[in-house]
Amino acid sequence: MxxxxxxxxxxxxxxxxxxxxxxxxxxxxxxxxxxxxxxxxxxxxxxxxxxxxxxxxxxxxxxxxxxxxxxxxxxxxxxxxxxxxxxxxxxxxxxxxxxxxxxxxxxxxxxxxxxxxxxxxxxxxxxxxxxxxxxxxxxxxxxxxxxxxxxxxxxxxxxxxxxxxxxxxxxxxxxxxxxxxxxxxxxxxxxxxxxxxxxxxxxxxxxxxxxxxxxxxxxxxxxxxxxxxxxxxxxxxxxxxxxxxxxxxxxxxxxxxxxxxxxxxxKKINKFINLRRKVAKIYNEGFAKNDLIETPIENSDVKHAYHLYTILINFKKLGKSRNEIMKVLKKNNIGTQVLYIPVHLQPYYLKKYGFKRGQFPFAEKYYDRCLSLPIFANLKKNEVNYVINKVNSIISTK
Ligand SMILES: Cc1ncc(COP(=O)(O)O)c(C=O)c1O
The missing domain is CATH 3.40.640.10 (Type I PLP-dependent aspartate aminotransferase-like (Major domain))
Structure with missing residues (x-):
């Protein structure tokens, strides 16, 4: 591709x-x-x-x-x-x-x-x-x-x-x-x-x-x-x-x-949100069969605004680090980000209040696995499919 x-x-x-x-x-x-x-x-x-x-x-x-x-x-x-x-x-x-x-x-x-x-x-x-x-x-x-x-x-x-x-x-x-x-x-x-x-x-x-x-x-x-x-x-x-x-x-x-x-x-907010939701839907379908990736959920009583599209990756099973994956994706013109590092682990808060790793287990587990993929209103359908294909080929044990 x-x-x-x-x-x-x-x-x-x-x-x-x-x-x-x-x-x-x-x-x-x-x-x-x-x-x-x-x-x-x-x-x-x-x-x-x-x-x-x-x-x-x-x-x-x-x-x-x-x-x-x-x-x-x-x-x-x-x-x-x-x-x-x-x-x-x-x-x-x-x-x-x-x-x-x-x-x-x-x-x-x-x-x-x-x-x-x-x-x-x-x-x-x-x-x-x-x-x-x-x-x-x-x-x-x-x-x-x-x-x-x-x-x-x-x-x-x-x-x-x-x-x-x-x-x-x-x-x-x-x-x-x-x-x-x-x-x-x-x-x-x-x-x-x-x-x-x-x-x-x-x-x-x-x-x-x-x-x-x-x-x-x-x-x-x-x-x-x-x-x-x-x-x-x-x-x-x-x-x-x-x-x-x-x-x-x-x-x-x-x-x-x-x-x-x-x-x-x-004036364009509804259009923007609908476009973001379309991107999210294509991503969800594109990653559905990848058992190393978990896609975001949307509870039945809410409408997700999809500011971010964040997947959870099983890096252990993959055998590669997040940094390696991000570097390869970047080489392929795909920007990703880790959103966010748990705030209680920021040195300012660690030092001021003495927080420790392990205190908020779900947050830390999320942090270890999360990666946000490109999502914005004018991301084209072929670009979304490009990201899906690249991510699926890189995040794979085959
Ligand atoms: C959850 C959240 N709160 C607050 C802010 C701060 O907004 P700003 O960057 O406009 O100061 C941001 C921006 O990144 C955010 O994502």
Whole structure:
């Protein structure tokens, strides 16, 4: 079989002429940072996921940090997440001075294990759980919601992988079972703004707090001014220049240019997800007969968004290492990645909290076997078949 002409990364953006047109228009506008496109993007995003409010920000990591701040997490508080995730899901606790705890994963969905979560909740007071919809497969939100009610903790859905996914007929991001949901628009995600992020919530106070925190903690709401003497002139009119900072915020703003791209990309989200799902289906069929490979599952009550397509490989039986396999695939223009190294095994967390290998067995078993293959909206059918043929010929004992 002929080598693929282009390198196929494990994920990449799909940009077309309509995106380019939309962004070009903004570049000719007066406002390229805080213009009308930010608000438009937020309104359309909230409508798409079915949440009341959406706040756009500079990236998915900032979205998680802002969420922790909005929920008043800080020193003395505990935030728990599943250990198979990107480090940002755990780091957000560290940014606010809270403690990070980890739970094991469910071996079938790779999302947080309800059993593991229960075991921790019995022993410790947890203030927030960051629920990761790993690879785009929604976590068991209903069970988590029951535990939220029983043990009284906040839920942040780290939905960076799951835009376009559904849990029991509700769109991920609707916050039906959570306080907040966070998204990333990094180029490998389902839609992109280059760098970018979004937070959704149904709580008006949380929404207002997020808006403030996103931009230095500064506001211009005349009713809330604290320094009345310098805020108003002698006639009681607000001074034109006046603003106040009443809490410590950040510059986590998104630009108008990025928001225009986001709006244009959002129009295509359903098409993108369907294309990703088609790729996943062809992969599933293509690997069905390979007994060294396990393909991802999709529970009957969810719609998988397939941000990632991750297979589990029996390297022991194969007699080759993952590194060898990745190198051979790369030579054949097939990009793969290991997503993720369990976060509790990162030196920062090992040293800070004294975690040990073997503590989260399902996560570690997953890590030993996982490999993410190329999946993105404009991956062509012949390219998918090329990947299948190469992977099947390389991952074989014959
Ligand atoms: C699960 C998860 N959470 C958070 C993030 C952080 O998003 P960003 O890269 O936009 O900061 C990512 C991005 O890779 C992610 O995959």
């Amino acid at each position: 002929k080598k693929s002409k282009r390198f196929l990364p494990y994920g990449r953006q799909s940009i077309d002429q309509s995106d380019i047109k939309k962004v070009s228009r903004v570049l000719k506008n007066d406002f390229i940072t805080q213009g009308p496109n930010v608000k438009n993007f937020e309104i359309k995003f909230a409508k798409y996921v079915g949440a009341k409010y959406a706040v756009a920000c500079s990236n998915g990591t900032a979205a998680l940090h802002l969420s922790c701040l909005a929920l008043n997490l800080g020193p003395g508080k505990k935030l728990l997440t599943s250990t198979i995730t990107f480090v940002a899901s755990a780091n957000c606790a560290q940014y606010v001075g809270a403690e990070t705890l980890f739970a094991d994963i469910d071996p079938s969905t790779f999302c947080i294990s309800i059993e593991s979560l229960k075991k921790i909740l019995i022993k410790k007071k947890v203030d927030a759980v960051v629920v990761v919809h790993m690879s785009g497969h929604p976590a068991n939100l209903q069970e988590i919601y029951k535990l939220k009610k029983k043990y009284d903790f906040h839920v942040i859905e780290d939905a960076c992988h799951a835009l376009g996914g559904f849990y029991k007929n509700t769109k991920i991001g609707s916050c039906k079972y959570s306080d907040l949901s966070t998204f990333s628009f990094h180029p490998i995600k389902s839609i992109t703004t280059g760098e970018g992020g979004m937070i959704t919530t149904n709580n008006k106070n949380t929404y207002k707090k997020l808006l403030n925190l996103r931009s230095h903690g500064i506001h211009k709401n005349t009713n809330d001014f604290y320094n009345k003497k310098i805020a108003f002139d002698k006639k009681g009119n607000p001074n034109m220049w006046y603003y106040e900072m009443n809490e410590l915020g950040y510059n986590y703003r998104i630009t108008d240019i990025q928001s225009a791209l986001g709006e244009s990309q959002l």
